[in-house]
Amino acid sequence: MALPAWIQSRRWGEHELLEVQTEAATLVLSLSGAQVLSFVPQGQQDLLWWSSTSLCQQGKPIRGGIPLCWPNFADAGEPFHGTARTRLWQLEHAQLLDVGASLSLVPVQQDEDKAVRLQLEFGARLSVSLTTRNLDEVPLSLTQALHSYLRVGDWRQISLHGLDGCLWLNKLAAGTERRQSGALHLAAAIDAIFQHQGAVQIRDPQLQRLLTVRKAGSGSTVVWQPGDNLASFKDVNAAEAAHFVCVEAANTLLDPVVLQPGQEWTLQTVLEVEGL
């Protein structure tokens, strides 16, 4: 579709970015991966983190923003975290709203056995919805994540609320099961899948803000930060690495979605910030 005047296109390496400007917020999105990279509500700092050393090559995942892990989360399929984040997507629809805007995107080439669509709606907050429809005649098993890289002052100083009492799998300790008690404070690398359906709030004393991650269609919340283990993440610069934590609305091995022929499923996350 032709771009309206409030959406500008620009190149970033081999990728095409769309910069969407409304009175309520500015959003930057890559057509490679349909990946939201930046979301700045009016008068706020960015809610998202985006690596300045990320690869900007076609077919390579972008580090930062909200990668779409689909149709598999992690190693539940090939490649790791699926194909959506390295595919080329196209804008299908864009509409200014009373406050903010809504956009929808689809891959340039859909799979034969399933269709996927990303819907973004934003103003003071950002809603990201990924809908999958099974086009096949047999059931489809799906794992996925909206892998949000959230901007924080320093991940060692934040606290995450809303996970109290949840069972979690520690992926850094061979999937050992643990139960969370109270707020989660991070002192070292974490790669954890929480059995969790509600919201997570990130209290950030440095940025003086409370970031809320709500979700729907998801029984797993993934919390990831590589800590000092940056050797295998060449696209994460040590100086910038302190400034993000990933809180991902997901369907993982704990809660795979099984879609019968013709059925669809929407995984949604909503990000919002307020002052402390």
Ligand SMILES: O=P(O)(O)OC[C@H]1O[C@@H](O)[C@H](O)[C@@H](O)[C@@H]1O
């Ligand atoms: O480097 P990638 O492929 O983007 O993955 C980053 C991380 O993503 C998280 O979702 C996984 O739980 C981690 O195991 C993984 O390391």
